[in-house]
Amino acid sequence: xxxxxxxxxxxxxxxxxxxxxxxxxxxxxxxxxxxxxxxxxxxxxxxxxxxxxxxxxxxxxxxxxxxxxxxxxxxxxxxxxxxxxxxxxxxxxxxxxxxxxxxxxxxxxxxxxxxxxxxxxxxxxxxxxxxxxxxxxxxxxxxxxxxxxxxxxxxxxxxxxxxxxxxxxxxxxxxxxxxxxxxxxxxxxxxxxxxxxxxxxxxxxxxxxxxxxxxxxxxxxxxxxxxxxxxxxxxxxxxxxxxxxxxxxxxxxxx
Numbered sequence: 001x002x003x004x005x006x007x008x009x010x011x012x013x014x015x016x017x018x019x020x021x022x023x024x025x026x027x028x029x030x031x032x033x034x035x036x037x038x039x040x041x042x043x044x045x046x047x048x049x050x051x052x053x054x055x056x057x058x059x060x061x062x063x064x065x066x067x068x069x070x071x072x073x074x075x076x077x078x079x080x081x082x083x084x085x086x087x088x089x090x091x092x093x094x095x096x097x098x099x100x101x102x103x104x105x106x107x108x109x110x111x112x113x114x115x116x117x118x119x120x121x122x123x124x125x126x127x128x129x130x131x132x133x134x135x136x137x138x139x140x141x142x143x144x145x146x147x148x149x150x151x152x153x154x155x156x157x158x159x160x161x162x163x164x165x166x167x168x169x170x171x172x173x174x175x176x177x178x179x180x181x182x183x184x185x186x187x188x189x190x191x192x193x194x195x196x197x198x199x200x201x202x203x204x205x206x207x208x209x210x211x212x213x214x215x216x217x218x219x220x221x222x223x224x225x226x227x228x229x230x231x232x233x234x235x236x237x238x239x240x241x242x243x244x245x246x247x248x249x250x251x252x253x254x255x
Contacts, residue, residue, distance in 0.1 A: 027063070082138055
């Protein structure tokens with residue numbers, strides 16, 4: 001299933017937030033969205049996920065999600081959103097219970113997604129016993145349990161320290177190599193964008209417009225061997241954003 005954003009524009013109480021966003025999100029690609037603070041990145045993700053409707057335009061699903069998909073569009077948040085009184089298995093089970101899947105059927109799905117996210121040995125652990133990186137793996141496992149057509153990832157690594165962030169990026173790459181998942185990945189971190197994105201969408205400051213779409217043709221699994229090329233891409237992204245990021249920061253400081 002592909003996603004097609006058809007001329008999305010939005011206003012909040014007369015303030016223009018997004019303007020004429022036209023974007024294709026192909027199946028099997030990670031599309032990263034970056035831009036200055038307040039440019040509408042998370043708002044755009046909410047439109048893609050159907051949590052809100054834009055003032056103008058529409059989000060179209062092109063083709064069908066997998067036949068066994070329970071939630072075609074599934075979020076992964078930066079704050080993990082785990083229930084502290086439930087174990088790792090229990091947190092994953094929660095999304096299955098919502099669809100009436102219990103017993104052996106649920107156990108099989110939980111066992112599978114924990115194995116895919118390297119959590120099999122932590123099935124009975126509580127969130128308070130886990131590191132931040134492990135908590136985010138649980139959130140990823142929970143998202144995978146509903147067999148999504150597209151993962152919607154809103155700053156998923158921003159709450160983690162730099163070392164843990166590096167390890168989680170490796171995990172996301174390994175998972176994509178095995179499964180070719182589709183994702184829309186919102187981030188402030190340009191390193192994350194060039195490490196994970198098949199293409200990086202650069203938004204202007206408010207109202208957010210697409211300034212440029214930067215394609216990164218290096219296979220995800222090979223990118224660490226091409227650090228100089230990634231550095232060039234990252235420098236180009238920052239050059240596109242720098243002046244507008246400074247202006248947006250000053251604008252927010254005076255709100």
